[in-house]
Amino acid sequence: MSLAAELRAISCPGCGAGLPVLGGGRVTLHVCGFCGSALDAVEGYRVLRQFSGLRRPVSPFSIGMEGLLFGVTFRVIGTLGWREDHKARSWTWVDHLLFSPTHGYAWLTVADGHLTYTRRIRAATSPEWLSVTEVERAESPPRVFSGTEGYTYYETTEARITFAEGEFTWRPMVGDRVVSVSALSDLAMLTFAQGQTEREIERSVYLPGPETLAAFGATERLHPSGVHPLQPWHTGPNDDFMLRAAIGFMVLCVVAGLGLMTVSSSLLPGQTYSAADLPVEVPLQITRPHRLASVTVSGDVDNGWAFLELSLSDPTDAPVFVAGREIDHYSGYDSDGSWTEGRRVTSLLFRPDTSGTYLLEIDVAEAGLGEAAGGGPVPTLTVSAQEGMANSLWMFGAALVFGAVALWKGSGPFLHRRARWKGTDWTDED
């Protein structure tokens, strides 16, 4: 909505420009946007100071714009540019003073493309004030309560005014500094602002950018950067669906993977062979060619080792493979208690090309006690075999992928909260 034509106006005594008077009875200062004259609105608009060469900060809002916020019609009556410098870094933002004849004054702030709405509060807080000194003395982030809402210390800022235009209910001058201590809750921020002549407690909430721009008839677009401390978490239209679906598919893959581990059938139940039986030839009746088969050999090695040699030939007596495996097992006691290491069992997996009787030959090439090179007792071996085995790692891998999707979607609120608090200047070393 544009500025209404019937509003009262004055002529700037500095430059003669017509300045609309929009701000109600509490306005004490009027800064001309053309020549930078700061006019005393209480005493005949005499020039108090003049600021020249000021650059108007970029904002989609300008004086005279009118819009609806929280069911109240506000008009933009003033603009302040702010800057904070700290350790070679600087932050800038723009405050627009809003006025409603029925609801008084409020602030519309533009910072990094984000919009916030701020009002002075008169309700009691506990503690009544949060000062820089109290923050510096605190062992943990100070807490503030207002009504039923709890706030945690967020940051301390010392900002200065870099630009002023329009009407104000106090006398802000370019160069004035304000020290603010802020505390953040899930929904709002409390700011304890200490100026040169007065101090205020303000409560800020986040405003949706596009809707607010539309409400004020602003045609420019905002380009928010990062996550604002006051920005609420918004679940995407498909986030819940993706989270539930990903969890469902993850469970399905885990269950299917576990189920596939049981689909194999026994080729050879456990057969035990003593040292005197070795080398031994074990027939394996393959009925499921092209599927994974396994041979498992265990030996009763104790504080020693054995090197096994295995070879397999197919039904035509052609060799399929040879392999060597070591089994070992050691145990003992030390100052930390008992310990064991090594494995008495070894398995090998292969894929037979045809069905029929395969011949598995097993021998112990060497065996030893302790770390001796050889000459130890040959262990008794137990051999078993299975066919039609599955490799469930694929299903478990798919479950991991779905789990990652679920984690991504499920962690959104947590990551958002962390991003909101990223800008806090509290450190445990404070």
Add this chain to the structure above:
Amino acid sequence: MTAFRIVFVVGALLTTAGAGYLSYRGIGGESTDLDRSVRLGSGGGYSFNSSVK
């Protein structure tokens, strides 16, 4: 159901089916230390009484 959700579910079903097929067939499960060169007729000089270690 939106197109995105349909695509997501179809993709998830294809992923599950693909992983299920590979798992059922046991793809990638073979031991990698099996010496198959003997099938090529090399002879390999292998015998049960030799020490491979």
